[in-house]
Structures are given as structure tokens and as C-alpha cells.
Amino acid sequence: MLKIGVFVCWCGSNIAATVDIDQVVAAAKLQPGVVMATGYQYMCSENGQSLMRKAVEEYKLDGVVICACSPRMHEATFRKNAQRVGLNPFMVEIANIREHCSWIHKDKEQGTIKAIALANAAIAKVSLNAPLISGESSVTKRALVIGGGIAGLQTALDIAEAGFEVDVVERQATIGGNMAKIDKTFPTLDCAACILTPKMVDAASHENIELITYSEVESVKGFVGSFKATIRKKARYVNEKTCTGCGLCMSKCPSKKSKNEFNLGLDNRTSIFIPFAQAIPNVAVIDPQSCIKLTRDKCGLCQSVCEVKAIDFTMQDEIIEREYGAIVVATGFKPIEVDAFDELGYTQNKDVITSLELERLMNAAGPTGGKLVKVSDGSHPTDITFIQCVGSRDCTSRGKEYCSKICCMYTCKHAMLIRDKYPDINVNVFYIDVRTPGKNYDEFYRRAVEDFGVNYIKGQVGKVYAEDGKLIVQGSDLITNEQIFIKSDMVVLASAIEPDPSAKKVASMLTASIDTNNFLTEAHAKLRPVESPTAGIFLSGVCQGPKDIPETVAQAGAAASKVIGLLVKNKLVTSPCIATTDELLCSGCSNCFNICPYGAIGYEDKLINDHGIRETRRIAVVNPALCQGCGACSVACPSGAMDLLGYTNKQIMAEVDAICKR
């Protein structure tokens, strides 16, 4: 039998206030195999760690149980500590009596009972542990960034600057993302294009960056250091290498009725088009849904006028396969659809618009050349009302429970810009709270109110309706406690933002986790904020949670530094906790093969000697380089032939038994 030592951490008062440490120590001592048990204030401190090392040597311990915080926090710490005194690191088990116990219970008696049960489970498990040896795997020195908005570009530029090759895969025909649509940025009011377009050019011209636009990542296989991605480059019908972006084709295209996505449908575009003047690559693309040649095999005018013969109607999608060491998700966001907010009349009144539509209306490169006019008749507005939190902080099914974080500031920016450019326009803002945490943010808001005379009304809007050529905004003013009716020419809805719809697909492709709102989750909010829990997958920008541009750029740089830290390594240590097959039990049924998210299981016809019966059987074989130790196969295997080293079925059952035995 193993000689086991148990160490119970107080974690200051984090654990000790809710769990009676002495009782846990006393109970642990009664467990079979336990030769010593003790409590200590901070096990993770140097004193705590040396206490463990001394005990391993003094009692010649074969196994150690640390009753402390989550293994996500310090399992690695204690395993490394074991290694220092020659104990195999995988002979250390953590009983999580903080997150799973003291933090979520108030009653000390109950908390103590649970802590004892968790300790007993870990002791039962460690009794069945076997020493495991880690392996090594190589690192492909190239990164993939999914998404070519400001987040993806910043991450790519930082990685490229460090000397590593980066591919940026962008679904749209141009990079730039949402930021390219924005007019000015808070809190400095400098123009978005002046910041973004140089970055776009930098990315396009950087020797280490390859931009793969109008493309989508179709599948990703492999693991940290050795991902294999399949990328579908959609047919542009225009040769990217020869097109000069002269725009002659656009001027000749007779199909002019397609909604211009870049201007959010506020104007129309031709079937062959360059998304916007500063698009990168500055190459035309044909919309196959509206192109007369592609839909009805007529026309072909663009082809005949193109001087460099760049147009090719027979172009097919291209499949690119590449290997990467790290992948960064930067899929960004989109504003939610506000059609469901019937009372705000977005679908009924042309002059009820969203904030992003207002950005386009105020943008010098927008459909009106930057002149703010009513969408309905092109006339000059005199009263504009903003409605904040449309769908944000909204627990009903049409909204989002979270704060979209950017709307208070951009609404403030819009109000200020309008008052600055058109002092004759009255601007009202309905708000629940104005949230301005951030450097120079509250000052910015105060300027809007104090210097620019924006009228902020605390309260929510009940209804927007048309009357005598005006929009009437009916709301409640919570300060004066009365119903108010504001005549407006335009109403601007600060719609909530949500992760781009592709995020869910990308996350499942990368086996990265997402939360209930489809934001990708970070491994730890404070310890590993830019890493996904899946090794080698990093998060940049709004795909991880609502962020403004300064924050996105900061986080994008942080993600890049983590990628660089990974790519500079020549070898990675692999976990020895991988699946194995009991060949005598395997029926070859393929359940494990089908469920394995990493493609780590294959089949071989093997000659088996089953207690004297020699026959060739179809047997599951685990590729140790691909297996990530997720354990899905061991659960799916009906006969128990699949087992996970370090978490064997027997160990799990022993833990369950220990918890149930009281």
C-alpha cells in the first residue's frame, strides 16, 4: 500500500472560516494508507511547499493529497514541488475544498463534512495512482488568426513583429471588420479610419503576414503546437493577383440594386464591387447572388472592360491546408437585430435607426458624404433622440442580460459630434445608467452634458410612434417622475452587441468553450484572461466579451504575447494523461472513434491472444500525440475497454465510493 501524506490548506480564512481544518486532518488520518496529515495556513507559499517536501522525505511518501483551491490554480505548483524531491508529479492529487466547498457554503459543520468527503475522494484516488511520464511534442512556428478586424490585425501585427509567420483568415472580402464602418472614436474623437487603415496597410505589407480574405476556416484538427487547418477560399470571380482595383468594372456593372452591406443597406452597390475605398485587398469581388452573368449567363460587361483580364466567371472555391502552432480567435461581434422591439418602431419608421447606421450617415465616406439627414426624406433634422440599452441588460428573450459596455460612450460621442457640427439640433438621450469607467471617459461624458448641452434623461422609453410628420418618443423621466413626450426627427437605438454568429461554430471546431451568450470563455478571468481553456487557442477582442477599441487593442497585444511565448518554444511537454485501450476488452465498435474530438483514435487489425484464443481483431488504437485526455472515449466505451491514464474508471469509481461512504 502507498504511503500517503495529506496537507490541508487554510487559505487564510478563505477555507478555514468555513471548514474545520483540524477535523479534516483528523478524518484524513483514519483513511487507509494515510501516514501523516497536517494543516497549514498557506500551502502554496514557500513555507507550505517546503513543509510538503520535508514530509515527502521524512515519511517516504508515495502519494500526496493537497486539500486546497481548484487544481486549475495550483495543481502544477504542487506537482512541480513533488518533482523537486523525486516524487512523480502525477502522484499528487488536489482536493478542491475552496471553490467546491468553503466558498459556496456558509455552515461550518456542513462545510467540514463536505471537505472531509472531498479529501477522502482524493485519498481514494491517489491510492490507485501510478507514476506517469510526460512526453514531448514539436511546435509549428506559424500562427492562425481567425478574423481580420482591429483585434485580429493587432494580434497578427504583434506576432509578426516578433518574427513569426501569421495567417489572417477573414470571412469578408476585405479586412477591417466593424471598426472600418465607424466614423470617429471615443474618448479622443480621432477618426477611426486614420487609426485603422494604416494598420490594415501594415498588415498587408508585412512580410510575415498573409491575409486570406473572403475565406473561412472549415475545420481544425490536431492540438497545441500542431494544428492542421482547412481553409475555404471562396471564389471571388476576380483574380486577386492581377486586379488593380481601378473600379472600371464597377462603373459598367448594370446590376446596381444590391444592398450595400458596408453601409448597412442604407444605399445600393453593384454586383461587382470593392467593399469600400480603403478596402484591403483593394480587389473587386462578384456577388454571385445578384450577378447577371452568374445567375442568368448574360451580360459579362465587367469582363470585357477589365483591362488586366482579372475577371474569371469559372473560378471555383479553393481549399488551403496549413499547419499552425497556435490559433487566435478574433471573430468579433455584430449588433443584435432590433426588429423584435416593436414599441421602438424600427421596422415601421425609416427615421428610427441604429447607432451603427448613424455612424455610416455621419461618415465622410458614407452614403450621404457625412451629411446628417433624415433617412426618410433627406431633410435636415432638428431633434434627435437616442435610446440607450436597447437589448442590453435585458433579461427577456429579445435582449441580452449583459451590459454591451460600448453604447454609453458611443452614444455620448454621437451626441457630442452632432451638437458640435449642427448646434441647431436638439439632442436627448434616454438612459438607465451612464457607465463611463475608463481613462478620460467620465470627463468625456461630462463634456457632452456641460459643454455641448446634450439633454440626458434618466428613464426608459415606452413607445416611439409617428404623428404629424414627427416621431413621438414617449418615456418616463425618473428624476421628475413624469411621463414625457418628445418630438423627434430621428431616433437612434443603441442596440446591444452579440458575438458574431460564426463564434459558436468556430468554438466547437476548436473545442474551445463558450458561455451561454456565445462569448468564448477565457481559461481564468484573472490568471489567464486571453487564453481559452483549450491549449493553444487564444482570444482576442469582443469574441471573449464586450470591449471598446482601446481595450480590444490591449487585449489583442496580450493574446499576441501569449502566442509568441508559445511559438518560441521548440518542444512542448505533453500530458501523460491519455487514453489507452484494453485490447482484450475492445469490441472494435467505433464509439470511441466517433466521439473523439481530436481524431486521436484509429483502428488496427491486430492478432490478439485472448486466453489462448488467437485471432485477428479490430482494435482501437490511441495516437498519444493527438490524445488530449478529455476522457470522452472512456465514457462512450460500453465495455470499459477505453481508459484514461491518471483518471481511470476505477479511480473515478473509487472517488465516488469514497464520497458516498459516510
Added chain:
Amino acid sequence: MQGLEKKIKDRAIELLESGKVDGIIGWEKGQFIYDPTPAVFTKETGLDNFCYNNFCGANLSKYLVGKITSDKKYAVLLKPCDTYSMNQLITEHRVNRDNIYIIGVGCEGHLDVEKIKRNGISGITGVSVDGENVNVGTIYGESTIAKSDVLLGKCEVCRGNAHKISDELIGEELQTPEASDRFEMVNKLEAMTAEERFAFWKGELSRCIRCNACRNACPACTCRVCVFDNGRSGIDSKANASEFEEQMFHIIRAFHVSARCTDCGECSRVCPENIPLHLLNRKYVKDINEFYGEYQAGEEADQRNPLVNFGDKDIDPTVISDKEGN
């Protein structure tokens, strides 16, 4: 039916004599008309004892599992519902398709002799189906009884006369019985309170004598070594560690075959204690349909079942709590 029996028999003899197959898996006459048994017929045994009548409910697909390493080729007689199991076995590589010749045989629903006897009919010497009725010949004379009253449980929810896989068909023109709603009883169980449901299953499962007939007949239970027979798995000792014996056995078994069970109904057909075991499996079938979209195990070979598949259309885990109304 007798005509069909002769047709099958003639074809079987032809297959054996031409050397196209080395054996035929079919049904052998029992002591009485109502107890035919699955059997392997070869050139040596001949087909004198072969039979195919209205009591051949047994699903023969599983009999090929043991032949996977054999280099001999077998023909197997499968009714339409049995072909789902065959597809599932092919999907799971538990049979060698290259060594199997599938003869799809027609079916007009099979009868449950226990049900006939419960209607006071004994001394049965012959049956013939006549539309909605069954004429039962006995040593005391002839009786007529409604077919719907004496069908096997699994035939009451018949999924039609289409063979999902076959190399040739004989008698496929026979009309299979009209099906009733197969989830009717599952709905009733779902409507019960937890206590009522527990009482229901306690009443049913406490009769279990652990004869293992359900497991042995189940075409999804083909593990080389069953966890309940593997002392090292630690599961055998858990199977009966509860206040009513064997509840864990049946629940573990239902979990193991979930999304692989074709709902063939063999478990309940063979249970000597008449425990409605198929209801456990059918509950999972219904849940899977609701959570992942309609899915029929064995509809075709090489399907990937929803429990071993991931997709962005997968149901969110919150559905479990939503379903319970929380």
C-alpha cells in the same frame, strides 16, 4: 405463410447447394408450432426442420456476431424490423458484411403465444392470419381471435414492411400490421410524479431474476466482455446494491445501448418475467429525438449517432433544466 415458408426453404437449399453460402441462419421447428428456435442450417443438417410461421418473432441479426472472425459465409433471414439491427451491427463493425448474405423475408406481424393462451385458448396446433383476425386451430377445434389482441408487443408498433438492407427479398409483399403510437406509454411515465414512476419501476424491476435473457438477445449488447461479467470493472458489484434488486443493471444497460438501440423490442419479448424493459430504451429514443432531432438507429449503415457526434446545432445543456420546467 406456408407458401412463403416453402419459397424460403427452396431458395435456402439452392443457396447451400450452389455453395454461395456455407450456412443459413433461420428458425427451426420446436416441439410445438409456437416455439420455433433460431438455428443454423448447413448442407449437413439439411432444411427438414426449417420453419417460418407466425411465431418467428426472434431477431436473427445478432447470431452473426459470433461469426465475425469466421471465413465462412452465412445467409440470414431478416424481417423488416430486424434489418435495423443488422445496419447497426454493420455500423459498429460487429459483423463482417462481406461474409453475410441478407435475405429479407416478408412479415405480417408475429404472434405472442402467451397472449393467445391468456384468451383461454390452449392445445394450439396451427394458426393462420386472415386479415384482422387470427384463426387458431387447437386440439379442441378452431377459434378466432382479433389479431391486434395477440400480436407481439414489438409488432404493435411496427415500423412498416421496408427492409433497410438486403441482398434479396422473398415475400416482401406481405402487409405488416398497423402501428400504434410507440411513445404512448413513455408519455404516461413522463407524466407521473417521480415517486409514482419510482414505484412503477420498482414494481416491474423487482421481478427480475437476472437471467440475462434481455442482454443476451439484445442486438446492441455485443461487447466482447460485458461490464457485468468483468470482475475488474467494478460495475458487477454495483448492479444490485440497491433496495430493489437489479435496478442499476437495467438502467446501466439502457445507458449503454442508448442511441444504438433500434427499438427492436427483443428485451421485452424474451423476458420471462414480462418486464417492459423496452420502455427504458424507448424513453432514451424519445429524448434523443427531442434533443437532437428525429434519429432512428440502424436506418442505414455507417450512421453516426447523435451521442457520439458534435455539431453547432447541438442542443444547449440548459434544455435539460428547461424541459423540467425550471
